[in-house]
Amino acid sequence: MHDQMARIESHIESHQHMAGALMPLLHAIQDDLGYIPEECYGVIAKALNLSVAEIHGVVTFYHHFRSHPPGRHVLQVCRAESCQAMGCGALETHVKSSLGIDYHETTSDGSITLEPVYCLGNCACSPTIMLDDEVYGRVSPQQVESLLANARRENP
Amino acid sequence: MNTIYIPRDSSALSLGANLVATAIAREAESRHIPLEIVRNGSRGMFWLEPLVEVATDTGRIAYGPVTPDQVASLFDAGFLGGGQHALNLGLTDELPWMKQQERLTFARVGITDPVSLQDYIAHDGYKGLRNAIGMAPQDIVQQVTDSGLRGRGGAAFPTGIKWKTVLEAPAEQKYIVCNADEGDSGTFSDRMIMEGDPFVLIEGMTIAGIAVGATQGYIYVRSEYPHSIVTLNLAIKSAYEAGYLGREILGSRHDFYLEVRRAAGAYVCGEETALLESLEGKRGLVRFKPPLPAISGLFGKPTIINNVISLATVPIIMDKGSVYYRDYGMGRSRGTLPIQLAGNIKHGGLVEKAFGVTLRELLYDYGGGSASGRPIKAVQVGGPLGAYLPESQFDTPLDYEEFSKLWAVLGHGGIVVFDDTVDMAHMARYAFEFCAIESCGKCTPCRIGSTRGVEVMDKIMTGTDHAKHIALVRDLSDTMLNGSLCALGGMTPYPVLSALNHFPEDFGIHKKEQVA
Ligand SMILES: Cc1cc2nc3c(=O)[nH]c(=O)nc-3n(C[C@H](O)[C@H](O)[C@H](O)COP(=O)(O)O)c2cc1C
Ligand code: SF4
Numbered sequence: 001m002h003d004q005m006a007r008i009e010s011h012i013e014s015h016q017h018m019a020g021a022l023m024p025l026l027h028a029i030q031d032d033l034g035y036i037p038e039e040c041y042g043v044i045a046k047a048l049n050l051s052v053a054e055i056h057g058v059v060t061f062y063h064h065f066r067s068h069p070p071g072r073h074v075l076q077v078c079r080a081e082s083c084q085a086m087g088c089g090a091l092e093t094h095v096k097s098s099l100g101i102d103y104h105e106t107t108s109d110g111s112i113t114l115e116p117v118y119c120l121g122n123c124a125c126s127p128t129i130m131l132d133d134e135v136y137g138r139v140s141p142q143q144v145e146s147l148l149a150n151a152r153r154e155n156p
Numbered sequence: 157m158n159t160i161y162i163p164r165d166s167s168a169l170s171l172g173a174n175l176v177a178t179a180i181a182r183e184a185e186s187r188h189i190p191l192e193i194v195r196n197g198s199r200g201m202f203w204l205e206p207l208v209e210v211a212t213d214t215g216r217i218a219y220g221p222v223t224p225d226q227v228a229s230l231f232d233a234g235f236l237g238g239g240q241h242a243l244n245l246g247l248t249d250e251l252p253w254m255k256q257q258e259r260l261t262f263a264r265v266g267i268t269d270p271v272s273l274q275d276y277i278a279h280d281g282y283k284g285l286r287n288a289i290g291m292a293p294q295d296i297v298q299q300v301t302d303s304g305l306r307g308r309g310g311a312a313f314p315t316g317i318k319w320k321t322v323l324e325a326p327a328e329q330k331y332i333v334c335n336a337d338e339g340d341s342g343t344f345s346d347r348m349i350m351e352g353d354p355f356v357l358i359e360g361m362t363i364a365g366i367a368v369g370a371t372q373g374y375i376y377v378r379s380e381y382p383h384s385i386v387t388l389n390l391a392i393k394s395a396y397e398a399g400y401l402g403r404e405i406l407g408s409r410h411d412f413y414l415e416v417r418r419a420a421g422a423y424v425c426g427e428e429t430a431l432l433e434s435l436e437g438k439r440g441l442v443r444f445k446p447p448l449p450a451i452s453g454l455f456g457k458p459t460i461i462n463n464v465i466s467l468a469t470v471p472i473i474m475d476k477g478s479v480y481y482r483d484y485g486m487g488r489s490r491g492t493l494p495i496q497l498a499g500n501i502k503h504g505g506l507v508e509k510a511f512g513v514t515l516r517e518l519l520y521d522y523g524g525g526s527a528s529g530r531p532i533k534a535v536q537v538g539g540p541l542g543a544y545l546p547e548s549q550f551d552t553p554l555d556y557e558e559f560s561k562l563w564a565v566l567g568h569g570g571i572v573v574f575d576d577t578v579d580m581a582h583m584a585r586y587a588f589e590f591c592a593i594e595s596c597g598k599c600t601p602c603r604i605g606s607t608r609g610v611e612v613m614d615k616i617m618t619g620t621d622h623a624k625h626i627a628l629v630r631d632l633s634d635t636m637l638n639g640s641l642c643a644l645g646g647m648t649p650y651p652v653l654s655a656l657n658h659f660p661e662d663f664g665i666h667k668k669e670q671v672a
């Protein structure tokens with residue numbers, strides 16, 4: 001925790017003088033730690049001359065930001081129209097049942113967090129998923145299955 | 157030395173382009189063949205990705221879709237010299253898909269190395285900026301106005317008129333903001349520009365800055381596009397180093413600074429005022445208008461906010477003139493539209509055509525029909541807030557006014573195709589659901605109406621009190637249409653009501669009538 005706070009402080013230092021600093025700062029913290037710990041709202045608020053309520057409001061408004069640590073990998077399944085037209089519904093059902101979790105949940109071994117996403121701009125190659133920072137197009141349930149198996153085997 | 161091209165475009169990567177590039181580099185090395193691999197943008201033929209192109213004396217020859225295990229056989233077939241192989245598609249420029257397009261905004265995409273400034277300049281890049289630097293601001297704005305360019309982000313507002321307002325607004329500081337939030341399902345043209353020709357966007361924004369006297373620009377890119385952010389930042393860095401950004405651009409008296417900012421996954425932040433709130437570090441709540449962003453935008457200063465495609469189209473207008481651009485198109489829709497074919501389509505991808513091409517030509521001549529081989533039942537044009545169109549409307553030309561006559565929109569030019577297995581009641585329910593998930597919460601019709609809409613659709617789909625609930629959907633849609641502050645709430649009725657009106661049988665209406 002101590003180390004975490006030190007890292008957050010250093011992100012604050014390098015971002016606080018930007019115009020509209022809050023979003024870039026929150027991204028920097030989440031990129032580094034995987035989430036934005038609620039314990040740091042106070043220091044951010046102080047540095048940017050905002051209220052803790054405002055920080056809380058921003059973190060919760062945006063789907064991308066999380067205030068709790070995710071699993072070691074994040075799987076996003078696109079459920080927007082183009083992917084629906086190519087059967088993402090069946091893919092969703094398959095993934096949920098094979099991981100045994102619903103959206104916004106993490107597997108009990110802490111390996112995978114499942115999130116819905118609304119378009120990845122890969123709509124000519126639907127259905128599409130994103131595993132961490134990589135997009136995969138025209139995926140079948142089997143392919144997702146094997147990507148997940150590989151990811152779960154990996155050590156963090 | 158042999159030169160080959162393998163796209164760095166996210167869609168190509170999503171189909172394994174990096175694996176193919178690695179396999180080709182390794183194979184060349186083991187065969188001691190010197191090889192330069194250029195990671196270009198995509199040509200937009202996504203059914204052929206990963207598409208590998210080989211430079212030959214007669215032009216580039218395309219091979220695709222390539223998988224890593226076919227690489228050795230490509231070398232055996234002498235593909236570096238254009239050799240015969242099952243994957244050989246012939247000259248890229250001669251493929252009907254490419255040949256029949258009018259690529260103005262996308263002129264360089266897939267052709268150049270996106271992050272090479274040198275390559276950009278060698279392919280007519282920065283000619284528009286050079287012209288603009290020698291012109292009076294009013295004349296730049298006039299040229300954009302005369303081109304007939306209308307905003308490609310969705311609302312189709314004339315770009316030159318917006319610029320004029322900002323030009324005439326007195327202020328110490330003004331801003332140029334690029335809307336790269338591209339949240340609409342079925343769209344990826346902004347992404348293809350950012351990954352395939354980022355300099356054209358940078359040039360367009362720089363021209364905008366010079367035209368209205370703005371010295372700072374921001375590109376607000378959705379967080380779902382990590383690769384776009386990388387290519388933009390690489391291009392911005394070289395533009396600064398070569399004096400195309402920063403102080404006294406190309407020795408002129410104009411300064412222009414540019415920065416990429418990452419969004420955080422809120423669809424409503426594509427709405428221009430919510431986007432500005434987000435850039436300021438706040439929740440993405442839609443602002444009341446007036447004041448227009450052109451008068452009081454980012455940090456309260458006059459601001460041009462334009463879509464990626466609008467801005468990326470400015471350089472060719474400033475290079476070749478307004479008449480050149482305006483000569484394409486039909487009616488009041490001048491120039492070209494980068495159209496995106498998506499969903500259940502055999503040949504999905506990017507088609508840039510002059511306005512006037514019909515949906516049918518796009519769906520069948522370019523798209524080759526559905527991917528499943530089944531009949532196409534409906535297409536949704538213009539993203540999640542766009543109407544569904546049935547087969548009987550496929551002869552409509554792509555034109556803003558022709559689409560409004562049908563109570564439909566062109567939006568950002570995305571076309572999502574559905575075959576006859578789609579349940580349109582389900583799609584109407586999803587439209588409400590999406591609105592409920594993404595609503596900024598500022599107005600009741602949108603925030604509450606969308607959630608009510610989902611519940612009512614559930615009733616309809618289970619057949620409970622059918623007639624009553626159909627009437628309720630119409631009422632609810634009316635309230636949302638008339639009582640919402642922005643188009644998220646205000647246009648969700650488009651997909652809902654178009655689905656209901658064109659496909660009543662999916663809402664159980666035939667059955668009911670027969671019973672009655
Ligand atoms: C809910 C909503 C989402 C929008 N999303 C986008 C978007 O992702 N990209 C975009 O360029 N415009 C989007 N718009 C339109 C913008 O508000 C605005 O009209 C546009 O950025 C202006 O640029 P243009 O004139 O170049 O089109 C959206 C509008 C609404 C109501
Ligand atoms: S219509 Fe919806 S998204 Fe738009 S301002 Fe109102 S609540 Fe916000």
Ligand code: FES
Pocket residue numbers: 078079080081082083084118119120121122123126127128341342343
């Ligand atoms: S709708 Fe899934 S990638 Fe666009």
